[in-house]
């Protein structure tokens with residue numbers, strides 16, 4: 001990795017502590033990614049982005065800000081990037097997938113809080129993530145209670161705008177979300193000094209639709225009998241989708257898909273014939289959380305689909321491009337985003353339907369439902385999901401875990417036993 005110490009210092013980071021994180025990254029990349037056999041060559045771009053995760057993209061954002069640009073940090077799949085990019089801003093996901101940040105978060109939050117939320121606060125207050133330093137404004141949302149309360153604490157240290165996400169999906173809720181998006185538009189216009197126009201919004205709807213379509217193309221390739229790419233590699237791509245430049249990302253995913261198309265034609269797979277096919281569902285896996293995919297795929301199974309926010313929830317369904325005015329376009333954006341099925345909604349039967357549909361589409365042998373510890377909504381919903389899958393004769397294994405490796409061996413034993421019986 002190039003030397004970014006000066007940039008990190010300029011961003012006010014705790015460079016010594018951050019070095020501890022940087023020092024473990026190469027080993028983790030080697031163990032989780034480079035040790036896989038027969039990887040597609042075009043993973044090299046994503047490997048590079050990962051190896052330089054706190055360097056190359058932050059450097060681009062620093063440059064953008066020096067020219068007067070504004071960066072908006074987001075935490076959730078419901079926040080529409082289209083509007084931020086239309087105003088000439090840049091949206092970037094704020095990652096929170098490492099145990100490294102959890103103790104820092106525990107200084108502010110009860111220990112029995114979901115690790116994703118604790119990591120959010122640790123990354124900000126420990127000053128060990130450049131993205132958390134770079135974002136001019138954080139955009140939160142009222143999803144689970146833990147996140148809502150955590151945003152109040154973050155708001156003491158950084159400008160914080162919280163979007164009020166409805167928790168039901170009636171027509172009036174979709175209208176309400178459209179109003180929240182209009183407020184977001186006003187905020188980004190004020191911050192950037194640029195107006196959102198029908199032209200720039202239409203252009204950015206197309207841009208983000210193209211990104212979603214590229215991810216859909218990638219996922220469709222995993223439906224093949226000869227699976228051309230591992231779940232672990234695909235998860236990395238889904239994680240990078242949250243913060244890479246959207247146009248470059250789209251191009252790189254499509255280039256990778258060209259290679260995978262050829263693999264499919266040639267009958268090349270990254271797994272031996274007969275490998276058990278698994279769909280993972282549940283809570284999102286923020287970068288660098290590769291724990292479950294690594295455990296599953298080193299236990300002799302293949303992850304072929306993720307019904308998560310670092311999976312299908314992120315890219316399924318494009319925004320209808322027929323809107324002519326900014327208002328019409330925002331209505332269409334609201335409709336698309338309200339189609340995401342997060343457990344914070346009631347009822348959330350759409351998620352159960354999606355898991356069943358995807359299990360069939362991807363021809364899976366079983367479903368693994370992964371819930372982060374102390375995530376009540378997904379945990380409670382997991383029992384109903386399990387019942388529905390049993391009715392459909394789809395084997396399911398429910399797992400509750402965190403970011404530590406303390407339970408890794410025990411989980412591996414359970415996954416291996418599950419894969420043997422399905």
Ligand code: BJ8
Nearest residue numbers: 076077114143144283309342375
């Ligand atoms: S749309 S899944 S990204 S809220 S933070 S709910 S794990 S206790 S992340 Fe999420 Fe948006 Fe929903 Fe997706 Fe549970 Fe933790 Fe809350 Fe979480």
